[in-house]
Amino acid sequence: MILLIIILGVAALIFFIYFNRFVILENRIGNSLSQIDVQLKRRADLIPNLIETVKGYAKHEKEAIKAVTDARKALVAAKGIEKKVKADEKLEKALKTIFAIAEGYPDLKANQNFLELQRELSATEDKIAYARQYYNDSILVFNNLCKTFPGAFFAKLYGKKPKEYLKIAETEKKPVKVKF
Amino acid sequence: MKKGRISFHDQILRNKLKSFFLMLGIFVVIVLLGYVISNAFAPEYFFTIMIFAIIFSLAYILISYHNSDKIALASVGAKKASRSEHKQYYDVVEGLTIASGMPMPKLYIMPLQQINAFASGRNPENSVICVSEGALKKLDKNELEGVVAHELSHIGNYDIRYMTLVTVMVGMVAIISQVFLRSLWFRRGGGRGKEIFILLGIILAILAPIFVYLVQMTISRKREFVADASAVKFTRYPPGLIKALEKIKEENYPEKRVNKALAPLFFANPFSFRKLSSTHPPIEKRIKVLKRM
Numbered sequence: 001m002i003l004l005i006i007i008l009g010v011a012a013l014i015f016f017i018y019f020n021r022f023v024i025l026e027n028r029i030g031n032s033l034s035q036i037d038v039q040l041k042r043r044a045d046l047i048p049n050l051i052e053t054v055k056g057y058a059k060h061e062k063e064a065i066k067a068v069t070d071a072r073k074a075l076v077a078a079k080g081i082e083k084k085v086k087a088d089e090k091l092e093k094a095l096k097t098i099f100a101i102a103e104g105y106p107d108l109k110a111n112q113n114f115l116e117l118q119r120e121l122s123a124t125e126d127k128i129a130y131a132r133q134y135y136n137d138s139i140l141v142f143n144n145l146c147k148t149f150p151g152a153f154f155a156k157l158y159g160k161k162p163k164e165y166l167k168i169a170e171t172e173k174k175p176v177k178v179k180f
Numbered sequence: 181m182k183k184g185r186i187s188f189h190d191q192i193l194r195n196k197l198k199s200f201f202l203m204l205g206i207f208v209v210i211v212l213l214g215y216v217i218s219n220a221f222a223p224e225y226f227f228t229i230m231i232f233a234i235i236f237s238l239a240y241i242l243i244s245y246h247n248s249d250k251i252a253l254a255s256v257g258a259k260k261a262s263r264s265e266h267k268q269y270y271d272v273v274e275g276l277t278i279a280s281g282m283p284m285p286k287l288y289i290m291p292l293q294q295i296n297a298f299a300s301g302r303n304p305e306n307s308v309i310c311v312s313e314g315a316l317k318k319l320d321k322n323e324l325e326g327v328v329a330h331e332l333s334h335i336g337n338y339d340i341r342y343m344t345l346v347t348v349m350v351g352m353v354a355i356i357s358q359v360f361l362r363s364l365w366f367r368r369g370g371g372r373g374k375e376i377f378i379l380l381g382i383i384l385a386i387l388a389p390i391f392v393y394l395v396q397m398t399i400s401r402k403r404e405f406v407a408d409a410s411a412v413k414f415t416r417y418p419p420g421l422i423k424a425l426e427k428i429k430e431e432n433y434p435e436k437r438v439n440k441a442l443a444p445l446f447f448a449n450p451f452s453f454r455k456l457s458s459t460h461p462p463i464e465k466r467i468k469v470l471k472r473m
Contacts, residue, residue: 028281031281032281035278039278119267119271123267123271123274123275126271126275127274127275127278130275130276130278130279130414131278131279133279133416134278134279134280134281138281
């Protein structure tokens, strides 16, 4: 009788543990997703300042400036993480053009404000990359649990399905070609 | 690599268990010392001394458990890193805490010219990372990232709790046994029966440093490899850590001012790189392993 109770108790405990593990891992995924969001927003907030500074020194580069402003608008308006990340990639490209142009304006390049913004923008870009990496890592752990035994059994029981990874854009995968 | 932090669960559990047994061991050692000392010197105060020993050891363990990071920081003369002055340092650590999903540690800088770093604290929520001035000066961003990621993995694996406890407690045992040995010279003539306890005391005092050495050996070199591996998992960029290690190998000058007991805490052994690196695997070997990743 006591043995039966112990066995039932242990079985119940295992059910609880697996339930909690799924919940914890899902929370972690949600949390890392919002981390990407936070960093994207931070990045978008930095852009207007940058544009103002650049305009002060390089007024004629209208095209490049417009590209950045547009990309920022698209990022702010984007819904859903996939679209946001894609918009951010476009913004990153536009920013690279701006920073390349800045090389031709020594005054702008020496501007303390500009340098600070440049540093900050590249730091947030790093953080976005890390947040995406952590998001995919979290999904990997979750999916491993969903697909391996005995996790797979409990996943079915609790109705948990493996999740999609955040895909990296095609352009990022290609090796960069350097031309002289 | 595949299972992420979950696969480090064993390591974390082992570190927590070891920390617990270490604290228990220290308690037993101090109480035992109290027992022997009271019997050797003043049997009439046996109970007073025992009570004192128990209270003292508990207080000592609690204080060092909660303040081990501060003790370690103070002993190298570390200062808090200011956010406005060391932006890159903060940026790098913030990025890596995002990559690893860990809370932000407090950042410190120690006035050492060699490239080095250590992490301390009792858990990830109460942790510090301390980097030498030399490291901030000589390492570029990717290299610094590698070093910081290595320290972050020590924090995540609870290596810090165990290593810092060992450092702090072991120092204490050594001091107590020294005091006891020296006090023997000033002992007044004792009665019969005390001799056996004095002999026991001497044996304990001699054994204590050996015990200390054995505990230090349990800080296996393996955990350095584990920390290197998870550092790469965070940065996804082995060359950063490899280059940092190569720079350390090149500069290769031992630091005289660092307390020897602190060695296991550091990123690289602060004293010598080839001879006695009992606390760290040789740098060449760490580089070789990293290059295979």
